[in-house]
Amino acid sequence: MKSIEPSPAPVDSETLAASLKDMAARILAEAKRQGATAAEVAAGDSSGLVVSVRKGELETVEFTNDRGFGVTVYVGDRKGNASTSDAGPDAIRETVRAAVNIARYTEEDPCNGLADAEAMARRVPHLDLHHPWDIDVPRATERATETEAAGLAYDDRIVNSEGARVATARGCQAYGNSHGFLEASWGTRHSTSCLMIAADSNGMQPEDWYIVGRDPADLEDHVEVGREAARRAVGRLGCRPVKTGSYPVMFAAPVAAGLVSHLLSAISGRALYRRESYLLDSLGRKVATEGITLREEPHRPKGLASAGYDGDGVATRAKTFIDQGVVTSYILDSYSARRLGMATTGNAGGYFNLDVVAETRPVEELMRDMDTGLLVTSLMGQGVNLVTGDYSRGAGGVWIAGGEPRHPVDEVTIAANLDDVYKGILGCGDDIDRRGNIQTGSLLVREMTVAN
């Protein structure tokens, strides 16, 4: 990775980071005073602006402002947790007291406690995550208005709008524990989104689109957000039924990330030690097609999910969870690692920038490979059972026949067992969606049941 020079943070940022760290230190001291044998604290302070415009008129202006802290105390092998939005000295004392009180009634668990001291992040890399957006309400309104207008003008069949929204937020999170680890990190997140409604004689179809980034300078053209939402909404018109049966199914990149997330959940510590996963004892086992590798890049500059240390203060590091279809690492925090008799992987709080690494191909080529089947562009519902791997969700998309898009499809379900789905991935598109924690191209699956 190329090295990045830290950019000087504004003075108020440093002041706020220092005050959050100071508060965290006072909370840890209070925990010790009240008899905790170990403690950890997370404190945050974030603020932002959300402006939404609908049909050319300003609709809402929201100023967000969230503060608070949570403390976990350990009394021997017992644990208690408490949190509050209040940061006054009384609140610190009372919140710690509540946590210590809870630890009197919970039971001893030898897996409890801080992560091992030697696992703490020693040098936290600069990740370039803080790029405040100097945008005021009038300019945000103008941007949202332009976004929506572009969508409304895109096609006569765009008949209505849920509006466009411009949001910006910056926040500082401090984490400290009684090993002496105490860090604070800044981050920003900016987005523009739009939801357009197209209609024909069969009714209305809504579709949305958004862009998001750490740095406003990196955001793509906001006008394109309105157009893309409109393009997608118009593309939903003219849905036709399909015949229930088994077909190849391609998950378009924006929904493919969700499909990959279930695989990651199934190899996550909590699901494993609670035996709520269909992938128990899967280390070293093949759980997906050979062409798929899942790699975590926590130190990616400006990454939406980048982090120098995890929620336990443990150093994050680049690693592969699934290599050529084989599980090479579970996703563990210190507690789940101890439950499973393993070492933490630095994933308290989840994974940090997950890439699907595969030999990518143009989506048109994948469509030709599938010949006849469903390209899924939207998914609905919660029909994913990680215990059994059973998967059944509502879907909408485009029917592919003879390798070409034919007509939109709505109100169908797609179902299969996840084990067959991941082992049946035949290809990955080159249309990688970079807007989320999981970055993947479209994924073509050999066969699922499509019901209509």
Added chain:
Amino acid sequence: MTSTDVIVSARQALWEPDEIGEPEVTGLLGRLSAKDIDTGELFFQLVRHEAWGLEDGKVKNGAFSVDRGVGVRAISGEKTGFAYADNIALPALREATEAARSIARTGHGGGTGVLTGTTAPVRYADVDPIASASEQDKVDLLRRIDAFARSLDPRVSEVVVRISLDCETNLVVATDGLMSGDARPMARFDVMVLAEQKGRRERGVSGGGGRFDAQWLFNTDAAEQYARDAVRMALVNLDAVDAPAGAMPVVLGPGWPGVLLHEAVGHGLEGDFNRKGTSAFAGRIGEVVASKLCTVIDDATLTDRRGSLSVDDEGTPGQRTTLIENGVLVGYMQDKHNARLMGTASTGNGRRQSYSYLPMPRMTNTFLTPGEHAPEEIIASVDKGVYAVSFGGGQVDITSGKFVFSATEAYLIEAGKVGPALRGATLIGNGPEVMQRVSMVGNDFQLDRGVGICGKDGQTVPVGVGQPSLKIDEITVGGTAS
């Protein structure tokens, strides 16, 4: 306790710690009363929450939290300005008020002199669920239910038990000088089990709760009943076969399968989508949108229910609103903002997740009224179809009307008889179409047990659902069996 007493104690809890009084609050309302601001309000809230969790045979987790703050809203025509503060000290209140009123183009207009308390019937007791049982009693209860669930069947391999208790106090003061408050208890108990047999594992879940304290868990056998239910579901699912795929008749059991109404019609009848014309039900008042067997009601006035409200989060008394009467669309659910823009009155459905979110029209307890058929008759009328009795949740696309809900306990119906259990499957349909295909409604009406959580636009609120058994002549079942 009367609603006047509730206001008095809410003022004590929310204002006194920061030495805020009526003069300070009316001063803030005055700042909000600019000429081109139609209405505005301050929503003060204090929520204390406690939860305990047992897994792996031990009470391993306990958590306590306090969240206290104020949300300030100013409305001018269709424009809303909103800000909030996570403390109730005067400087923070002033700052939030100035931010919220920044949508106004004019200076302040003087406004509010005296605050007048409103009255409304109280729908639940002013109790503190957290204080209603000792810590020791709560953790002992979790351990007892763990042991009980394991004793029911040797195939039970994992048990997770949770108790979650909330105590909320809020106070709404508006620029018209009206003041209302609410003291809302909430208790919830959940049991999740895993059963294992010959290498196969299946889950069962159950739980319940409502706006009361924790004593129902100690005075009745409710907790044992939840455990029995969770174990039964897991064991049933151990033998489940692949669900069928395609369109077919579906019979829904009573109670919690009322998720159907919440998704198929409920969201589509919320005022905001209808004002904007973005709901599949927009502009259809007076039209037939369901079979004539369907009467659908949203009712915040039910005593102690999870979705009940004495007053909503805008200070409007909770109400019983008929949405669909014998198949005809008769009403929407409204908050103040959408009601004003649509020239109607709020139906007491203005709700918000907390002070840091804007209120919007939301459901309370939404249900379908009973019909005349015995549930056995309904099942007997189906030659081949699915009988679904429990669901993991649902989702709706309000604009197109399509919705899904995912069965977690379901059975095949063959020749009018309930057959083998089916693996989980999602059902998908279009709200107005599916409601027209309701062909039989049972006489076995039930409300759910009090576990519903509804999400909309990033905000969650507790809700209730209910229905008798009913038959849908055709809906798509998302199984894998051909």
